[in-house]
Amino acid sequence: MPWQQNNSGGGQGPWGNPGGNQGGGSNGNGGRGQSPWGGGSNGSGPEDFVTRARRQAARRTGGSGGPGQGMGRLIFLGGVALLFVWLAINSIYQVQPGEQAVVKRFGELNRVEGPGLQFKLPSPLESVAKVSVAQVRETTVGFSDNPRNATRSDSLMITGDQNIVDMRVNVQWRAARPEDYLFNVDDPVQTVQIAAESAVREIVGRTPIQDALSVGRQRIEIATLELLQDTLNQYQAGIDIDEVQLQNVQPPKEVKQAFDDVQSAQQDRDKAANKAEAYRNQRIPEARGESERIRNGALSYFERETKRAQGEAQRFIELLSAYRENPAITRERLFLDTMQEVYGNGRTLIIDGNNGASALPFLPLPGLTDQTR
Numbered sequence: 001m002p003w004q005q006n007n008s009g010g011g012q013g014p015w016g017n018p019g020g021n022q023g024g025g026s027n028g029n030g031g032r033g034q035s036p037w038g039g040g041s042n043g044s045g046p047e048d049f050v051t052r053a054r055r056q057a058a059r060r061t062g063g064s065g066g067p068g069q070g071m072g073r074l075i076f077l078g079g080v081a082l083l084f085v086w087l088a089i090n091s092i093y094q095v096q097p098g099e100q101a102v103v104k105r106f107g108e109l110n111r112v113e114g115p116g117l118q119f120k121l122p123s124p125l126e127s128v129a130k131v132s133v134a135q136v137r138e139t140t141v142g143f144s145d146n147p148r149n150a151t152r153s154d155s156l157m158i159t160g161d162q163n164i165v166d167m168r169v170n171v172q173w174r175a176a177r178p179e180d181y182l183f184n185v186d187d188p189v190q191t192v193q194i195a196a197e198s199a200v201r202e203i204v205g206r207t208p209i210q211d212a213l214s215v216g217r218q219r220i221e222i223a224t225l226e227l228l229q230d231t232l233n234q235y236q237a238g239i240d241i242d243e244v245q246l247q248n249v250q251p252p253k254e255v256k257q258a259f260d261d262v263q264s265a266q267q268d269r270d271k272a273a274n275k276a277e278a279y280r281n282q283r284i285p286e287a288r289g290e291s292e293r294i295r296n297g298a299l300s301y302f303e304r305e306t307k308r309a310q311g312e313a314q315r316f317i318e319l320l321s322a323y324r325e326n327p328a329i330t331r332e333r334l335f336l337d338t339m340q341e342v343y344g345n346g347r348t349l350i351i352d353g354n355n356g357a358s359a360l361p362f363l364p365l366p367g368l369t370d371q372t373r
Contacts, residue, residue: 090122098134100178103127112179131178136242139189141197142168156252157201163209167249171196171228172242180238191237196244199228209251210266217246 142155
C-alpha cells in the first residue's frame with residue numbers, strides 16, 4: 001500500500017508513525033510518518049488540529065487559558081467594583097450644618113470634623129458619632145413629662161427662712177463641645193437634670209420666701225444658671241446652659257389660703273406705705289420752699305434794716321455837723337421837720353380867732369373822722 005513504501009517500513013499507518021519516536025523529526029527526515037495535517041513525528045494528526053483550534057479561540061477571548069480565564073477576570077473586576085462601593089459607603093459621610101462629627105479610631109477620640117463631606121477609614125478602623133451643637137435641649141426640674149415618674153416632693157423646696165415653696169424650673173442647654181459631651185458623661189440628660197435640681201435647691205435655700213414669690217425670681221434664675229454652669233464645667237461635660245426659667249412659683253396647696261391672706265395684708269401695707277411716701281414727697285418740697293422763702297425774707301429785711309440804720313446814722317452825723325456850725329438854724333429846721341412828720345398824716349382843723357368863740361367843740365371819734373375825710 002502507498003503508506004508502506006517508506007524506507008523504514010514496519011506497518012506504519014497513513015497518519016504517521018504510531019510509535020512516535022523512531023527516526024525523523026517534524027520535517028519528515030527519513031521519509032517516515034508524514035500525515036496530511038502537516039504534523040511532525042510526535043503523533044501529528046486530528047488531535048493537533050483540535051489543539052490549534054483551541055489556541056485560536058483562546059486568543060479571540062483575550063487569554064491563553066481558555067474561556068474560563070476570561071470569566072475569572074470578569075469576576076475579579078466585579079469584586080474590585082464591589083470593594084470600591086463598600087469603601088465609599090463606609091469611608092465617606094456627610095455632616096449637616098449645625099452638627100459636628102467625632103471620629104473615633106479603635107474606640108479612641110481621634111479628631112472632630114465640621115459640616116460638609118468628610119472622609120474616614122472604613123469600619124471597624126474608624127467610627128463616627130454626630131452631635132448637634134445648634135439644637136437647644138430642655139430639661140425640667142420639679143415635674144416630669146411622664147406623670148408616673150413625677151412625685152409630690154420633686155417641686156417642693158425649702159427657702160432661706162425655713163418655709164416651703166412649690167417651684168418648677170425649665171433649663172435650656174446645648175452640647176457645645178462634642179468630644180467632652182460624648183466621652184466625659186455617661187447620660188448627659190440625666191446629668192443636667194440632677195445638677196440643675198441641686199443648683200436650684202441651693203439657691204432657693206438662700207432666698208426668703210417673699211423674694212422667691214415676688215421680686216427675687218430673676219436673681220434666683222441668674223444665680224442658678226451660674227452655679228449650674230460652674231458645676232457642669234467641673235464635670236467637663238461639654239454643655240453650655242442658655243437659660244433658666246422659673247415656672248409656677250407658689251406656696252403649697254395646703255397653706256395657699258394663708259399665704260394669700262398674708263399677701264393681701266402685705267399689699268395693703270405696701271399701699272399705705274406708698275401713700276405715705278407720696279405725701280412725704282409732696283410735703284417735704286413744700287416745706288423746703290416755705291423755709292427758703294422765709295429765709296430769703298429775713299435776709300431781705302436784714303439788709304433793708306441794716307441799710308436804713310446806716311442811713312439814719314449817717315444823717316445824724318451830718319445833722320450833728322450842721323448843728324455845730326449853726327445851732328439856731330438847725331434847731332428850727334429840726335422843729336419844722338418834726339411838726340411836718342407829726343401833722344402830716346393827721347386831719348387839721350384851723351379856726352379863726354374871731355369866730356372861734358361860736359364854734360362848738362366836738363370829740364374827734366375815729367369813725368367820724370374817717371367819714372369827713
